[in-house]
Amino acid sequence: MGSAGQDQGAASLWDIATPSRRGRLPGVSMAGFRARTTDAVDLGVVPYPAVTVALELGDGALAVEDADGRRQSGGAVVGLASVGVRGRGRDIECLQVRLSPSVAHAVLGGGCAEPGAGVVSLEDLWGREAVRLQERLRAAGSWEARFALAEAALLGRYEAGPAVDPEVAFVWGRTAASHGAVRVERLADEAGWSRKRLWSRFRSQLGITPKRAAQLVRFDHAAHRLAAGHGAARVAAETGYTDQSHLYRDVKAFAGVTPTAVAAAPWLAVDDVAWAADGHRAES
Structure with missing residues (x-):
């Protein structure tokens, strides 16, 4: 397992896992999060220059909501430059994936590139494939196995998806x-x-x-x-x-x-x- 542990302040609320090796797809990074508390978590998301995919994997409930009130749970995609996004839930365990915009265009089929897209459901973009991936991730025995499963899914989508100019x-x-x-x-x-x-x-x-x-x-x-x-x-x-x-x-x-x-x-x-x-x- 790669680096895992805690930072000062708010980071101490989480057990954080990262892949032990560099991924095969440039422009993609992943991290696993498990809350150290069963108390309710309510975090404002600071916009970041990447498209973020959050996959809830635990028994708790993670909901991601944007400024327009669109709320997604299970698998949520936060579009580039989305503002006013919050993550809420209890007993959270999730996999987060950051995709460079160029990779996201191919992996997500351009579905999150619509102006004002905000937060959308991964299932809306991937259909049943999103549900199957989430089930496999939940059944995996380790974070390293989860990272490998997610990478394989992303790589397949990237190779088959539309490339940016x-x-x-x-x-x-x-x-x-x-x-x-x-x-x-x-x-x-x-x-x-x-x-x-x-x-x-x-x-x-x-x-x-x-x-x-x-x-x-x-x-x-x-x-x-x-x-x-x-x-x-x-x-x-x-x-x-x-x-x-x-x-x-x-x-x-x-x-x-x-x-x-x-x-x-x-x-x-x-x-x-x-x-x-x-x-x-x-x-x-």
Whole structure:
């Protein structure tokens, strides 16, 4: 088994398991969560630059709800840049999968790329295959076996699913690598497309515009620096915001709270344990 354990604060509420080896499908990361308490859990989800799939595997009940009141249990898919999402339940045991937008387009058939998709049911996207996978995951004897089952299902879907345009994948990759600092016009030139064509294809395949993608990636970078204990003024200056007020507006728009509240967000407290392999540990 890979790293498992607890972080400070909210992370101590969870036993967290991660795969012992790197997966075969780039752009996919997984972690297993088991609540250490039977008390009710109610967590606000901080938007992240990936599509998240949550599969409930225990005897408890996990419900994922978006800002529009759409509520899914069992297998829930949180679309890219969805805001106002909350996870609620008791005695939770679940597998979470993070999919890069390019992978999600193939694996989920583009079903979560519709603007405003928010939270959707995996069963609505995969049909009975989602139910069968959940049953097999519940019956598996270890987290490592669960990770292997999930990876096989994702790989099969990816190979059979629709691929994004290479130019769209390139622009997303450049956006992520630069923490959202490269202008859309420059990315369009590098991809060999007009700005209008890039905007249209990117949005139709990933569900958001290139500008919104850059804002999301920059917000994520800033949020992790805030969670690492850096002050808002320093974070704003070092992550490309015009000033501290600009950072405040973006954090409020994505997370619905202030930078101070984001810094203490329980959802971010588990990242250094569950998602350390993603390379999103905030810099010192």
